[in-house]
Amino acid sequence: MALTVGIIGLPLSGKTTLFNALTRAGAQISGYPTSTVQANRAVVQVPDARLDRLAEIFHPRKIVPTTVEFVDVAGIGQASEHERHEGLSAEFIGHIRNADALAVVLRCFDNPQAPHPAGSVNPLRDLDDLMAELAITDLATVDKRIETTARKAKSGDKKLAEEVDFLKRLREHLNEGRPASELTYSAPEETILRELFLLTVKPRLYVANVSEDTLASAAALLAGSADGAAKPQEGSELAQVAALAKRAQADGAELVAVSARLEAELEELPPEDAAEYLASLGLPALGADRVIQVGYTTLNLISFLTAGEDEVRAWTVTRGSKAPTAAGKIHTDFEKGFIRAEVISYDDLMAAGGSMKVAKEHGQVRLEGKDYVVRDGDIIEFRFNVSK
Template identity: 60%
Template sequence: MALTIGIIGLPQSGKTSLFNALTKAGAPIGYASSTVKANVGVVQVPDPRLQPLAEIFQPKKVTPTTVEFVDVAGMGQSDQAGNEKKGLSAEFLGHIRNADALAIVLRTFANDNVSHPYNSIDPIRDLDSLNAELQLTDLTSVERRIERSTRSAKSGDKKYVQELEILRRFQATLEELQLISDMELSQQDHALLKEMFLLTVKPRMYVLNVSEGTLGAAGELLAKIAAGEQVDPTTLEGELKGIAQVGLRARAEKAEAVATSASLEAELSELPEEDANEYLESLGKPQLGTESVIKGGYRLLNLITFLTAGEDEVRAWTVTRGAKAPEAAGKIHSDIERTFIRAEVTSFTDFMECGSFAAATKKGLLRLEGKEYVIKDGDIAHFRSGK
């Protein structure tokens, strides 16, 4: 499963610095606000289980799973006539409409040398501004679909009559500046949403671009909020107040919130690993936000990783949590899913304790599983299929 995350935010929020930190692409910072181009990069998903397996099997290649990131120009800007945009252009929308999730970059750092579009730092205000543009974009899409469905419903076709009822509920929600994801959605609603690629229904994470010295404290604060600990933003000052507000918003929305110092992490990504780690030690070894963004994307989309291992290749594969063995086999090849017979499965932990498939079999830790087996994160699987 190819995971694609769209990176959006206001100008000067640090979107492209984040993109560069993730991809090491060296994309130019601050490209023209009128552009509709996008930066696209593919990133290997860090998985500490691959190297130990590679040391055992000495394979011809090691293949991690990947995530694609799409970075678009800053939102919330004026058009050439000086009027505020009313939603995203079709060209702009085309870059992110197929994204599986959105990474919304919100700036909390202050820097007199880096201007802010609103001339002050307020991540909740910025988020509301971005949401308004996403809502306007979706409202335009819904209204166009209503026009089409209204014409089709004149024939008396019940399908379009029911579709219109759903669309008008979507319309009312968006006109109230609410997210589609906040609605109670039926199976019919979800079926229609799959066709429409609306932005306000996509899973989202808030990437707080913090100052270098705040990175460690920001990560700890967001972890407390995610764990359900009580945090009162009014007792905090400076950056941490805004970070707490966004963290609480994310928890209420069942979204993700991570902290990054995008410019710092972009610079560190260009250094040798030893030098980068030495600098991180001087900062108290804060967890980098770039890896958190990837992990957050997996949590948002309820994804897990299973592994295959042998002399030819050690490889990571991505499936949706709850996938059964034939579906996982289909990630390797559709024919294996179609002719699936059984799976030979052991967990990564059990395999490493045994050191080989033979030893795992002898200890009863390599199991034969059928079509109803649900793949677990870290399973090492070998699939048997017929002709």
């Protein structure tokens, strides 16, 4: 499944540095804003420790994790004033239109060598500016749709007239620089919305790019383990993160704190040394890994697993998917000819000491039908009939 996350942010917010940490791709980092739209793309594996444990049990020929594609796109916040009211460039939109989610990099770090283009560090302001630019682009899309629908509505079609009303309401909202995700929609409105491919309805993940010194306290703050007594000092970097956390909650978006530069540097170290260093900061995993995992949750995705001699593999489905849909991820024949699924949860298999035989004796291997809702960590073997 080609799941794509677009990394967006103002110039010098650390997009490319984060991209490098995410992908170990070594894409170019520049210390100055570039004026053309350039995009780095890379497919990365979703870290999943369960696959390694399963491989120890099944000794497969290969291990296949699921993947996420990251696209690092420059181009926001670089338009000159007279371009601004027209929205973002076609090139930028081309890179971002098909993304399933947006990772919005928000600069919290100070760095005199790479001064913030607006002259001061203020991630909330940056977030508003970014969303406003995306909203202007969506506004143009909605305007076009209003034009064509209004023309057709002249025939007196009531439904089309209603669509025009809805589009005008949407237009008004976007015109204030507000994201379309803030509105609630009726079922028919949802249908229209899906056809518009707006940028401001894509699920968003906020990435607070903090300095190395703030990382541990920021991570603690976001994990909710910072007590009220340790209130961040006004105007401090941590206070900026706290403000972002509040906003993320209001927006229904996830927020992850990373230090992109630290992460990029850690990539140079052997994995054990990097892990040791992170542990000394009280951090469980690389921020890059957290971005990938939180990206997964943001998109409401889960993994089910298949395990055998040939391969141990993770597959991606939307939460709430039923067994035949999951089967279809492997092969369309599996879905068409679906008979039933033999399912054991990863945790049950581990509790049975990794033995399928013991798990079967305990009755933990279930036979499930076409209405079974797949859960994260299910290890599944599908029974199907090709001629069906």
